[in-house]
Amino acid sequence: MTSSRLYLRFLRRFSTATGIDSQTTAYPGAITMSKAKSKLRKVQDPDKALAIYKSASNNSTSPLSSRYAMELTVQRLAKSQRFSDIEALIESHKNNPKIKTETFLSTLIRSYGRASMFDHAMKMFEEMDKLGTPRTVVSFNALLAACLHSDLFERVPQLFDEFPQRYNNITPDKISYGMLIKSYCDSGKPEKAMEIMRDMEVKGVEVTIIAFTTILGSLYKNGLVDEAESLWIEMVNKGCDLDNTVYNVRLMNAAKESPERVKELMEEMSSVGLKPDTVSYNYLMTAYCVKGMMSEAKKVYEGLEQPNAATFRTLIFHLCINGLYDQGLTVFKKSAIVHKIPDFKTCKHLTEGLVKNNRMEDARGVARIVKKKFPPRLVTEWKKLEEKLGLYSKGNAAAVSSSSQTREVLDQEREDDV
Protein backbone atom coordinates (compact mmCIF):
# COMPACT_ATOMS: atom_id res chain seq x y z
CA MET A 1 0.00 0.00 0.00
CA THR A 2 1.40 3.40 -0.91
CA SER A 3 1.78 6.02 1.75
CA SER A 4 -0.56 8.33 -0.14
CA ARG A 5 -3.32 5.79 0.11
CA LEU A 6 -2.59 5.34 3.78
CA TYR A 7 -2.79 9.06 4.15
CA LEU A 8 -6.20 9.22 2.51
CA ARG A 9 -7.41 6.56 4.85
CA PHE A 10 -6.06 8.60 7.73
CA LEU A 11 -7.88 11.70 6.53
CA ARG A 12 -11.15 9.87 6.66
CA ARG A 13 -10.59 9.01 10.28
CA PHE A 14 -9.15 12.19 11.72
CA SER A 15 -9.74 15.80 11.00
CA THR A 16 -7.55 17.61 13.52
CA ALA A 17 -3.90 17.32 14.37
CA THR A 18 -2.63 16.42 17.79
CA GLY A 19 0.52 17.77 19.41
CA ILE A 20 3.69 15.77 19.28
CA ASP A 21 5.07 16.76 22.65
CA SER A 22 2.82 14.52 24.66
CA GLN A 23 4.01 11.49 22.77
CA THR A 24 7.74 11.95 22.73
CA THR A 25 10.36 11.95 25.37
CA ALA A 26 13.33 14.25 25.18
CA TYR A 27 16.43 12.53 23.90
CA PRO A 28 19.15 12.83 26.51
CA GLY A 29 21.90 15.25 25.59
CA ALA A 30 22.16 17.54 22.60
CA ILE A 31 23.88 16.06 19.59
CA THR A 32 25.18 17.45 16.34
CA MET A 33 23.05 17.29 13.24
CA SER A 34 25.43 14.96 11.49
CA LYS A 35 25.35 12.60 14.46
CA ALA A 36 21.57 12.83 14.30
CA LYS A 37 21.59 11.90 10.65
CA SER A 38 23.60 8.74 11.17
CA LYS A 39 21.42 7.77 14.14
CA LEU A 40 18.27 8.48 12.16
CA ARG A 41 19.39 6.25 9.35
CA LYS A 42 19.59 3.32 11.76
CA VAL A 43 16.35 3.90 13.58
CA GLN A 44 12.91 2.90 12.31
CA ASP A 45 10.87 3.63 15.40
CA PRO A 46 9.12 6.95 14.75
CA ASP A 47 9.24 8.08 18.38
CA LYS A 48 12.97 7.47 18.61
CA ALA A 49 13.43 9.28 15.31
CA LEU A 50 11.46 12.27 16.58
CA ALA A 51 13.45 12.37 19.79
CA ILE A 52 16.75 12.25 17.92
CA TYR A 53 15.63 14.95 15.56
CA LYS A 54 14.49 17.23 18.37
CA SER A 55 17.71 16.80 20.29
CA ALA A 56 19.61 18.10 17.29
CA SER A 57 17.29 20.61 15.74
CA ASN A 58 18.31 23.53 17.92
CA ASN A 59 21.99 23.33 17.17
CA SER A 60 23.45 25.68 14.65
CA THR A 61 23.97 23.65 11.57
CA SER A 62 23.95 23.73 7.80
CA PRO A 63 20.47 24.01 6.31
CA LEU A 64 21.24 21.08 4.05
CA SER A 65 21.91 18.57 6.80
CA SER A 66 19.04 19.75 8.95
CA ARG A 67 16.77 19.39 5.96
CA TYR A 68 17.98 15.85 5.46
CA ALA A 69 17.46 15.02 9.12
CA MET A 70 13.93 16.39 8.99
CA GLU A 71 13.13 14.38 5.88
CA LEU A 72 14.41 11.20 7.49
CA THR A 73 12.25 11.87 10.53
CA VAL A 74 9.22 12.61 8.38
CA GLN A 75 9.76 9.40 6.43
CA ARG A 76 9.90 7.35 9.63
CA LEU A 77 6.68 8.94 10.83
CA ALA A 78 5.03 8.47 7.44
CA LYS A 79 5.77 4.75 7.45
CA SER A 80 3.77 4.55 10.65
CA GLN A 81 1.01 6.78 9.30
CA ARG A 82 1.71 9.38 11.96
CA PHE A 83 0.36 12.17 9.81
CA SER A 84 -0.72 14.46 12.62
CA ASP A 85 2.75 14.22 14.13
CA ILE A 86 4.25 15.07 10.78
CA GLU A 87 2.00 18.08 10.54
CA ALA A 88 2.94 19.23 14.04
CA LEU A 89 6.63 18.76 13.33
CA ILE A 90 6.61 20.62 10.05
CA GLU A 91 4.28 23.39 11.17
CA SER A 92 6.43 24.03 14.26
CA HIS A 93 9.11 25.32 11.88
CA LYS A 94 6.86 28.22 10.95
CA ASN A 95 7.98 29.90 14.16
CA ASN A 96 11.51 30.03 12.84
CA PRO A 97 12.32 33.54 11.54
CA LYS A 98 13.84 31.86 8.49
CA ILE A 99 10.31 31.06 7.35
CA LYS A 100 10.50 34.35 5.47
CA THR A 101 13.19 32.90 3.24
CA GLU A 102 11.84 30.96 0.34
CA THR A 103 14.42 28.17 0.49
CA PHE A 104 13.58 27.35 4.09
CA LEU A 105 9.84 27.31 3.46
CA SER A 106 10.40 25.23 0.34
CA THR A 107 12.11 22.62 2.46
CA LEU A 108 8.92 22.30 4.48
CA ILE A 109 6.84 21.97 1.32
CA ARG A 110 9.12 19.19 0.11
CA SER A 111 8.92 17.44 3.45
CA TYR A 112 5.16 17.27 3.17
CA GLY A 113 5.75 15.64 -0.18
CA ARG A 114 7.94 12.99 1.48
CA ALA A 115 4.89 12.01 3.49
CA SER A 116 2.60 12.18 0.45
CA MET A 117 0.74 15.03 2.16
CA PHE A 118 0.28 17.12 -0.95
CA ASP A 119 -2.71 19.07 0.35
CA HIS A 120 -0.58 20.31 3.24
CA ALA A 121 2.20 21.22 0.85
CA MET A 122 -0.30 23.22 -1.18
CA LYS A 123 -1.64 24.92 1.93
CA MET A 124 1.88 25.97 2.93
CA PHE A 125 2.45 27.32 -0.57
CA GLU A 126 -0.74 29.34 -0.39
CA GLU A 127 0.16 30.70 3.03
CA MET A 128 3.31 32.33 1.71
CA ASP A 129 1.66 35.76 1.29
CA LYS A 130 0.52 35.71 4.90
CA LEU A 131 3.95 34.60 6.11
CA GLY A 132 5.64 37.29 4.04
CA THR A 133 7.72 34.89 2.02
CA PRO A 134 8.43 35.77 -1.60
CA ARG A 135 7.11 33.29 -4.10
CA THR A 136 9.23 32.38 -7.12
CA VAL A 137 10.09 29.33 -9.16
CA VAL A 138 11.94 27.97 -6.11
CA SER A 139 8.78 27.28 -4.10
CA PHE A 140 6.92 26.33 -7.26
CA ASN A 141 9.50 23.62 -7.86
CA ALA A 142 9.18 22.47 -4.26
CA LEU A 143 5.45 22.16 -4.80
CA LEU A 144 5.97 20.14 -7.99
CA ALA A 145 8.38 17.86 -6.13
CA ALA A 146 5.81 17.36 -3.38
CA CYS A 147 3.25 16.55 -6.04
CA LEU A 148 5.50 13.93 -7.64
CA HIS A 149 6.35 12.33 -4.32
CA SER A 150 2.67 12.17 -3.48
CA ASP A 151 2.16 10.16 -6.69
CA LEU A 152 -0.15 12.79 -8.11
CA PHE A 153 1.37 12.71 -11.60
CA GLU A 154 -1.64 14.14 -13.32
CA ARG A 155 -1.63 17.25 -11.14
CA VAL A 156 1.85 18.32 -12.21
CA PRO A 157 0.82 19.31 -15.76
CA GLN A 158 -2.18 21.06 -14.24
CA LEU A 159 -0.03 23.11 -11.84
CA PHE A 160 2.31 23.79 -14.70
CA ASP A 161 -0.52 25.27 -16.75
CA GLU A 162 -2.13 27.28 -14.00
CA PHE A 163 0.45 28.62 -11.56
CA PRO A 164 2.83 30.56 -13.82
CA GLN A 165 -0.28 32.44 -15.00
CA ARG A 166 -1.68 33.01 -11.55
CA TYR A 167 1.58 34.17 -9.96
CA ASN A 168 3.59 36.49 -12.12
CA ASN A 169 6.88 35.81 -10.31
CA ILE A 170 6.81 32.18 -11.32
CA THR A 171 8.57 31.32 -14.54
CA PRO A 172 9.17 27.58 -14.99
CA ASP A 173 12.86 26.78 -15.40
CA LYS A 174 14.80 23.72 -16.53
CA ILE A 175 14.08 22.00 -13.23
CA SER A 176 10.33 22.67 -13.36
CA TYR A 177 10.35 21.23 -16.86
CA GLY A 178 12.37 18.28 -15.61
CA MET A 179 9.62 17.51 -13.14
CA LEU A 180 6.93 17.95 -15.77
CA ILE A 181 8.83 15.38 -17.82
CA LYS A 182 9.02 13.07 -14.84
CA SER A 183 5.30 13.35 -14.24
CA TYR A 184 4.62 12.07 -17.75
CA CYS A 185 7.22 9.35 -17.39
CA ASP A 186 5.75 8.22 -14.07
CA SER A 187 2.33 7.94 -15.63
CA GLY A 188 3.74 5.75 -18.38
CA LYS A 189 3.71 8.34 -21.16
CA PRO A 190 7.31 8.71 -22.34
CA GLU A 191 6.09 9.97 -25.73
CA LYS A 192 4.44 12.89 -23.99
CA ALA A 193 7.69 13.50 -22.10
CA MET A 194 9.55 13.54 -25.43
CA GLU A 195 7.12 16.19 -26.65
CA ILE A 196 7.90 18.37 -23.65
CA MET A 197 11.59 17.88 -24.35
CA ARG A 198 11.18 19.11 -27.93
CA ASP A 199 9.11 21.97 -26.62
CA MET A 200 11.94 22.96 -24.29
CA GLU A 201 14.39 23.00 -27.17
CA VAL A 202 12.10 25.36 -29.07
CA LYS A 203 11.69 27.61 -26.04
CA GLY A 204 15.42 27.63 -25.39
CA VAL A 205 15.17 25.89 -22.02
CA GLU A 206 18.12 23.62 -21.42
CA VAL A 207 17.33 19.90 -21.41
CA THR A 208 19.58 18.73 -18.62
CA ILE A 209 21.21 15.36 -18.27
CA ILE A 210 18.70 14.64 -15.53
CA ALA A 211 15.71 15.25 -17.81
CA PHE A 212 17.31 13.07 -20.48
CA THR A 213 17.93 10.34 -17.92
CA THR A 214 14.32 10.43 -16.77
CA ILE A 215 13.06 9.91 -20.30
CA LEU A 216 15.67 7.31 -21.16
CA GLY A 217 14.73 5.21 -18.15
CA SER A 218 11.05 5.52 -18.94
CA LEU A 219 11.57 4.43 -22.55
CA TYR A 220 13.46 1.34 -21.40
CA LYS A 221 10.87 0.52 -18.78
CA ASN A 222 8.09 0.75 -21.32
CA GLY A 223 9.91 -1.55 -23.71
CA LEU A 224 10.68 1.23 -26.20
CA VAL A 225 14.28 0.11 -26.53
CA ASP A 226 14.85 1.45 -30.06
CA GLU A 227 13.56 4.87 -29.05
CA ALA A 228 15.79 4.77 -26.00
CA GLU A 229 18.84 3.91 -28.08
CA SER A 230 18.22 6.76 -30.50
CA LEU A 231 17.74 9.18 -27.61
CA TRP A 232 21.05 7.96 -26.21
CA ILE A 233 22.76 8.61 -29.53
CA GLU A 234 21.22 12.05 -29.60
CA MET A 235 22.60 12.77 -26.12
CA VAL A 236 26.07 11.61 -27.07
CA ASN A 237 26.02 13.66 -30.28
CA LYS A 238 24.93 16.74 -28.36
CA GLY A 239 27.97 16.38 -26.17
CA CYS A 240 25.92 15.82 -23.00
CA ASP A 241 28.03 15.53 -19.88
CA LEU A 242 27.37 11.85 -19.28
CA ASP A 243 27.41 10.72 -15.68
CA ASN A 244 27.03 7.58 -13.59
CA THR A 245 23.27 7.78 -13.25
CA VAL A 246 22.59 7.87 -16.98
CA TYR A 247 24.96 4.95 -17.48
CA ASN A 248 23.24 3.11 -14.65
CA VAL A 249 19.93 3.52 -16.46
CA ARG A 250 21.49 1.88 -19.49
CA LEU A 251 22.89 -0.86 -17.25
CA MET A 252 19.36 -1.42 -15.92
CA ASN A 253 18.29 -2.32 -19.43
CA ALA A 254 21.45 -4.31 -20.15
CA ALA A 255 20.81 -6.43 -17.04
CA LYS A 256 17.71 -7.78 -18.78
CA GLU A 257 19.90 -9.00 -21.63
CA SER A 258 22.99 -10.63 -20.16
CA PRO A 259 25.79 -10.23 -17.64
CA GLU A 260 28.18 -9.93 -20.58
CA ARG A 261 26.30 -6.94 -21.94
CA VAL A 262 26.41 -5.32 -18.50
CA LYS A 263 30.17 -5.87 -18.24
CA GLU A 264 30.64 -4.46 -21.71
CA LEU A 265 28.79 -1.28 -20.76
CA MET A 266 30.68 -1.00 -17.50
CA GLU A 267 33.91 -1.09 -19.46
CA GLU A 268 32.55 1.66 -21.68
CA MET A 269 31.82 3.65 -18.53
CA SER A 270 35.38 3.28 -17.37
CA SER A 271 36.73 4.21 -20.76
CA VAL A 272 34.93 7.57 -20.62
CA GLY A 273 36.37 8.24 -17.18
CA LEU A 274 33.45 7.16 -15.00
CA LYS A 275 33.80 4.73 -12.12
CA PRO A 276 31.03 2.12 -11.87
CA ASP A 277 29.42 2.48 -8.44
CA THR A 278 27.31 0.28 -6.17
CA VAL A 279 24.22 0.80 -8.32
CA SER A 280 26.20 -0.27 -11.41
CA TYR A 281 27.46 -3.43 -9.71
CA ASN A 282 23.97 -4.14 -8.44
CA TYR A 283 22.84 -4.40 -12.06
CA LEU A 284 25.67 -6.79 -12.82
CA MET A 285 24.65 -8.84 -9.82
CA THR A 286 21.02 -8.71 -10.95
CA ALA A 287 22.00 -9.91 -14.41
CA TYR A 288 23.66 -12.97 -12.87
CA CYS A 289 20.69 -13.52 -10.59
CA VAL A 290 18.13 -13.58 -13.37
CA LYS A 291 20.26 -16.14 -15.18
CA GLY A 292 20.38 -18.21 -12.01
CA MET A 293 24.16 -17.84 -11.79
CA MET A 294 24.11 -17.37 -8.05
CA SER A 295 27.73 -18.02 -7.28
CA GLU A 296 28.72 -15.34 -9.80
CA ALA A 297 26.17 -13.01 -8.27
CA LYS A 298 27.58 -13.61 -4.83
CA LYS A 299 31.08 -12.87 -6.07
CA VAL A 300 29.90 -9.47 -7.24
CA TYR A 301 28.28 -8.87 -3.86
CA GLU A 302 31.38 -9.93 -1.97
CA GLY A 303 33.48 -7.55 -4.01
CA LEU A 304 31.33 -4.59 -3.00
CA GLU A 305 32.75 -2.15 -0.52
CA GLN A 306 29.40 -0.53 0.18
CA PRO A 307 26.50 -2.85 -0.60
CA ASN A 308 23.27 -0.87 -0.29
CA ALA A 309 19.72 -1.85 0.59
CA ALA A 310 18.94 -2.86 -3.00
CA THR A 311 22.02 -5.11 -3.06
CA PHE A 312 20.74 -7.06 -0.09
CA ARG A 313 17.16 -7.13 -1.23
CA THR A 314 18.01 -8.42 -4.69
CA LEU A 315 20.59 -10.98 -3.64
CA ILE A 316 18.60 -12.43 -0.74
CA PHE A 317 15.47 -12.63 -2.86
CA HIS A 318 17.20 -14.57 -5.62
CA LEU A 319 19.05 -16.83 -3.20
CA CYS A 320 15.63 -17.75 -1.81
CA ILE A 321 14.15 -18.31 -5.26
CA ASN A 322 16.97 -20.73 -5.91
CA GLY A 323 16.35 -22.50 -2.62
CA LEU A 324 19.66 -21.34 -1.13
CA TYR A 325 18.15 -20.36 2.19
CA ASP A 326 21.31 -21.00 4.12
CA GLN A 327 23.27 -18.50 2.05
CA GLY A 328 20.27 -16.20 2.18
CA LEU A 329 20.39 -16.31 5.95
CA THR A 330 24.07 -15.41 6.03
CA VAL A 331 23.55 -12.43 3.75
CA PHE A 332 20.46 -11.43 5.72
CA LYS A 333 22.45 -11.25 8.93
CA LYS A 334 24.97 -9.05 7.21
CA SER A 335 22.15 -6.76 6.04
CA ALA A 336 20.82 -6.48 9.58
CA ILE A 337 24.18 -5.43 10.97
CA VAL A 338 24.42 -2.56 8.51
CA HIS A 339 20.71 -1.62 9.00
CA LYS A 340 19.69 -2.56 5.48
CA ILE A 341 17.38 -5.50 5.83
CA PRO A 342 15.27 -6.34 2.79
CA ASP A 343 11.57 -5.71 2.26
CA PHE A 344 8.73 -7.66 3.80
CA LYS A 345 8.26 -10.02 0.87
CA THR A 346 11.90 -11.06 0.84
CA CYS A 347 12.03 -11.60 4.59
CA LYS A 348 8.86 -13.65 4.26
CA HIS A 349 10.42 -15.81 1.52
CA LEU A 350 13.49 -16.42 3.63
CA THR A 351 11.58 -17.30 6.78
CA GLU A 352 9.20 -19.61 4.94
CA GLY A 353 12.14 -21.35 3.29
CA LEU A 354 13.85 -21.91 6.61
CA VAL A 355 10.66 -23.28 8.13
CA LYS A 356 10.20 -25.57 5.14
CA ASN A 357 13.66 -26.94 5.80
CA ASN A 358 12.92 -27.45 9.50
CA ARG A 359 15.30 -24.67 10.48
CA MET A 360 12.89 -23.32 13.07
CA GLU A 361 15.55 -21.76 15.21
CA ASP A 362 17.01 -19.82 12.32
CA ALA A 363 13.53 -18.83 11.17
CA ARG A 364 12.80 -17.40 14.62
CA GLY A 365 16.14 -15.62 14.54
CA VAL A 366 15.15 -13.89 11.31
CA ALA A 367 11.76 -13.08 12.80
CA ARG A 368 13.32 -11.45 15.84
CA ILE A 369 15.48 -9.20 13.71
CA VAL A 370 12.57 -8.33 11.45
CA LYS A 371 10.41 -7.34 14.39
CA LYS A 372 13.14 -5.11 15.68
CA LYS A 373 13.79 -3.41 12.37
CA PHE A 374 10.41 -3.03 10.72
CA PRO A 375 8.13 -0.10 11.41
CA PRO A 376 5.26 -0.94 13.81
CA ARG A 377 2.64 -1.33 11.09
CA LEU A 378 4.66 -4.05 9.36
CA VAL A 379 5.45 -5.76 12.65
CA THR A 380 1.72 -6.30 13.15
CA GLU A 381 1.57 -7.78 9.68
CA TRP A 382 4.63 -9.89 10.40
CA LYS A 383 3.15 -11.39 13.55
CA LYS A 384 0.26 -12.73 11.48
CA LEU A 385 2.81 -14.49 9.31
CA GLU A 386 4.50 -15.99 12.38
CA GLU A 387 1.14 -17.30 13.47
CA LYS A 388 0.53 -18.86 10.07
CA LEU A 389 3.94 -20.49 10.03
CA GLY A 390 3.51 -21.77 13.57
CA LEU A 391 6.82 -20.23 14.46
CA TYR A 392 6.11 -20.27 18.17
CA SER A 393 3.57 -23.08 18.39
CA LYS A 394 4.07 -25.91 20.86
CA GLY A 395 6.77 -28.27 19.88
CA ASN A 396 8.69 -25.26 18.72
CA ALA A 397 8.18 -23.37 21.92
CA ALA A 398 11.02 -25.14 23.69
CA ALA A 399 13.64 -23.25 21.76
CA VAL A 400 12.53 -19.66 22.26
CA SER A 401 16.07 -18.38 22.24
CA SER A 402 17.27 -17.54 18.77
CA SER A 403 20.19 -19.28 17.20
CA SER A 404 23.62 -18.15 18.27
CA GLN A 405 24.18 -16.67 14.82
CA THR A 406 21.24 -14.31 14.91
CA ARG A 407 21.89 -13.52 18.55
CA GLU A 408 25.19 -12.00 17.51
CA VAL A 409 23.31 -9.61 15.28
CA LEU A 410 20.96 -8.57 18.05
CA ASP A 411 23.85 -8.11 20.46
CA GLN A 412 25.45 -5.77 17.98
CA GLU A 413 22.16 -3.89 17.78
CA ARG A 414 22.10 -3.31 21.51
CA GLU A 415 25.57 -1.79 21.36
CA ASP A 416 24.34 0.58 18.67
CA ASP A 417 21.43 1.65 20.80
CA VAL A 418 23.62 3.02 23.58
Place this chain on the structure above:
DNA sequence: CTAGGGTTAG
Protein backbone atom coordinates in the same frame (compact mmCIF):
# COMPACT_ATOMS: atom_id res chain seq x y z
C1' DC B 1 26.03 32.33 -0.13
C1' DT B 2 21.96 29.71 -6.35
C1' DA B 3 18.73 25.12 -4.08
C1' DG B 4 15.67 22.00 -6.52
C1' DG B 5 14.48 17.34 -10.57
C1' DG B 6 17.08 11.49 -12.70
C1' DT B 7 18.95 4.88 -11.58
C1' DT B 8 17.77 -0.93 -8.57
C1' DA B 9 10.22 -4.12 -7.72
C1' DG B 10 12.58 -9.99 -9.25
